Amino acid sequence: MATHPLATDVDGAAAAGRPRPAVTGPAAHGAGSILIDRVSIEFDAARLLVVDDVSLEIKAGEFVSIVGPSGCGKTTLLNLAAGLLPAEVARGTMLVGGKPPRKGNRDIAYMLARDALSPWRTALGNAELGAEIRGVPAGERRTHARELLDRVGLKGFEDTYPKALSQGMRQRVALARTFALDSPILLMDEPFGALDAQTKLQLEDVLLGLWQQQKRTVVFITHDLSEAVSMSDRVVVMSPRPARIIADIDIPLERPRSVRALQKDPLFHRIYAEVWARLEEGLTA
Ligand SMILES: Nc1ncnc2c1ncn2[C@@H]1O[C@H](COP(=O)(O)OP(=O)(O)OP(=O)(O)O)[C@@H](O)[C@H]1O
Numbered sequence: 001m002a003t004h005p006l007a008t009d010v011d012g013a014a015a016a017g018r019p020r021p022a023v024t025g026p027a028a029h030g031a032g033s034i035l036i037d038r039v040s041i042e043f044d045a046a047r048l049l050v051v052d053d054v055s056l057e058i059k060a061g062e063f064v065s066i067v068g069p070s071g072c073g074k075t076t077l078l079n080l081a082a083g084l085l086p087a088e089v090a091r092g093t094m095l096v097g098g099k100p101p102r103k104g105n106r107d108i109a110y111m112l113a114r115d116a117l118s119p120w121r122t123a124l125g126n127a128e129l130g131a132e133i134r135g136v137p138a139g140e141r142r143t144h145a146r147e148l149l150d151r152v153g154l155k156g157f158e159d160t161y162p163k164a165l166s167q168g169m170r171q172r173v174a175l176a177r178t179f180a181l182d183s184p185i186l187l188m189d190e191p192f193g194a195l196d197a198q199t200k201l202q203l204e205d206v207l208l209g210l211w212q213q214q215k216r217t218v219v220f221i222t223h224d225l226s227e228a229v230s231m232s233d234r235v236v237v238m239s240p241r242p243a244r245i246i247a248d249i250d251i252p253l254e255r256p257r258s259v260r261a262l263q264k265d266p267l268f269h270r271i272y273a274e275v276w277a278r279l280e281e282g283l284t285a
């Protein structure tokens with residue numbers, strides 16, 4: 001840990017007397033938590049400041065959405081958490097499950113907008129792929145993957161190849177694969193961004209169902225405010241690049257929720273309007 005620039009900078013910040021963020025306690029450091037403390041990301045080659053002094057604390061089991069204009073730095077922040085960026089581009093402190101980010105961190109499962117399924121593997125083969133790479137025994141991972149395919153509504157399609165699945169079905173497989181990893185932290189970058197409205201609503205409810213049952217930590221990037229508000233405990237609103245946090249809004253909707261049912265709930269629409277107003281404020285500031 002001491003060798004990681006992101007980690008050593010904590011001590012640097014303390015020694016330099018710079019203010020340290022309000023870190024509320026062990027919840028910010030334990031398994032499943034993410035702590036982002038005064039993190040800036042600058043791509044030196046392009047001299048491009050992408051993330052500017054961002055602090056954010058996500059507790060284990062929370063569902064947090066991040067919204068913000070295109071190109072502001074949302075994916076970059078997730079990539080840093082997943083250990084996919086060279087440490088030297090970042091300043092500040094990031095702790096993922098209490099440790100500096102690193103590539104291949106088993107605490108993290110990362111799901112993207114494009115399903116990225118292997119075309120030569122069946123739905124089952126794809127659903128179990130991550131677990132296979134992590135060395136989970138065949139019987140165990142296959143049973144788990146089958147259960148998850150059932151949960152995402154793909155019972156009967158276990159032996160079907162991606163080319164014979166619709167885009168929504170492929171994204172269901174990707175969702176099953178993400179949950180099959182058993183990682184406490186799920187990073188999801190616009191996972192339903194390419195889907196039609198109906199399929200999206202269905203998959204949002206599938207995701208909420210899985211999350212409500214298993215309580216993983218979810219960091220969910222989306223351009224769809226309705227999606228963010230309906231699923232999340234908190235919605236974090238970011239400014240145009242360089243990304244700063246301009247609002248961090250609690251979503252006081254009861255759990256368990258159904259995204260479909262919320263579409264008719266006046267409280268949901270009031271909260272949606274508030275988040276929208278905060279986003280607009282940031283865009284015009
Ligand atoms: N490896 C990199 N090297 C240089 N610049 C990069 C790199 N990765 C991202 N950027 C730049 O950082 C900025 C933010 O990109 P990022 O992908 O994080 O945006 P985003 O908020 O996810 O946008 P979108 O909503 O469109 O997905 C962009 O200007 C992009 O060109």
Ligand SMILES: [Mg+2]
Binds near residue numbers: 074076
């Ligand atoms: Mg992005």
